[in-house]
Amino acid sequence: MSTLFEQLGGAAAVEAAVDSFYRKVLVDDRVSHFFDGVDMDRQRDKQKAFLTMAFGGPHNYTGKDMRVGHAHLVARGLNDSHVDAIIELLGATLRELGVSEDLIGQVAAIAESTRNDVLGR
Amino acid sequence: MGFVDFEGRRYERRDGESVLDALLRCGVEVSHSCKAGSCGACMMRATGGAVPEKAQAGLKDTWKARGYFLSCACTPDGDLAVATAEADTQTPARVVDLELVSGDVMRVRLRCEGEFDFRAGQYLTLRTAAGVARSYSIASLPEDGVVELHVRLLAGGRMSEWLRSEARAGDGVAVQGPAGDCFYLPGDVEQPLLLAGTGTGLAPLYGIVRDALRSGHRGPVRLFHGALRVEGLYLREELRRLAALHENFEYVAAVLAGEGPDVEVGEMDGVILRRIPDLKGWRGYVCGDPPLVQKLKKKLFLSGMAMRDIHADAFLPPAA
Structure with missing residues (x-):
């Protein structure tokens, strides 16, 4: 039985998804303001790390990293509705790439598992 | 401590x-x-x-x-x-000539007196004999035999004041570098190229355009140069000549205010996207003031250009 990461296509799938996912985030009025003024190359690297984790791939994230990394955004009002939006955009990205609903559900579940850490709860 | x-x-x-x-x-x-x-x-x-x-x-x-x-x-x-x-990181050079090419841009050409390898579009640090150091993009190609810089003259700027009132042909300076990875890479000669910049952001772009055309780039090459007003545009004759020589090269000048022959009016991103609405598959070079570079990167990306194809050089001003 291959892993979720392998079924999705591994690192190549992350590379295929990252630009599309980042574009969706930048034009979505619900979340785009959190990305104003950030260095785009560095942000793309962060998105790749996030997608790798959500795709079930190798990563070094800890709950503490998630808390520290998002604390400044929580201070600016990051809440559940924004996490919902990101998970939705992640699903839309994968759907465009032809990923099955079953696998999309598994990716969403991994992203969901970080919610409380991201929101600092 | x-x-x-x-x-x-x-x-x-x-x-x-x-x-x-x-x-x-x-x-x-x-x-x-x-x-x-x-x-x-x-x-x-x-x-x-x-x-x-x-x-x-x-x-x-x-x-x-x-x-x-x-x-x-x-x-x-x-x-x-x-x-x-130490001096061994620097190459001595001499001023060949100085020419005011627009209201506030001076073209500075140097001849290096020692080895100095560079790619058009990279930047170097120019040091005067008095020790003033500023970095500038390189607008020339190695085979030109001179290193060409475009310096925006700032009121009260130490390098600007030196260039404006003291520097003469023959003066000794030093160059250090080069640095930067905003340059033409041969490889996919069919890939369409978009180059956009304002003010002296034209310097690296002019070098990159000439490098691409000289290397036999076959895909379309589109250069957009912007300025606040028509008086801020420069190298217009050189660029028109280049466009006449190369069928695949187009030069578009844009200003924010005013009007002139062959000049578009409007924000740079709007001018670009009116002509090329879909940038999927294009490679981009963006140079100039940091806010413009940041904005253009985002607009080009959202219009379909892949992040890995966007090369940018934001000109950082001297810190106080």
């Missing part, structure tokens, strides 16, 4: 303070400009102690190995003994 040893004296470095800031606070003269780890003007050499990796980012491997580092980006864990960057 730690210490910096320099020219036989010991200086206190406060927590979180860079080597450059510590020396400047203590009244030591160290040439510097951007204070953001980019321009290279503040390069020094470590003679004792450990240099953090971050302070050597972007330097040539041979320089790293010899302990060179950027003092503005260097906040070491312990004490550090440092020396000024």
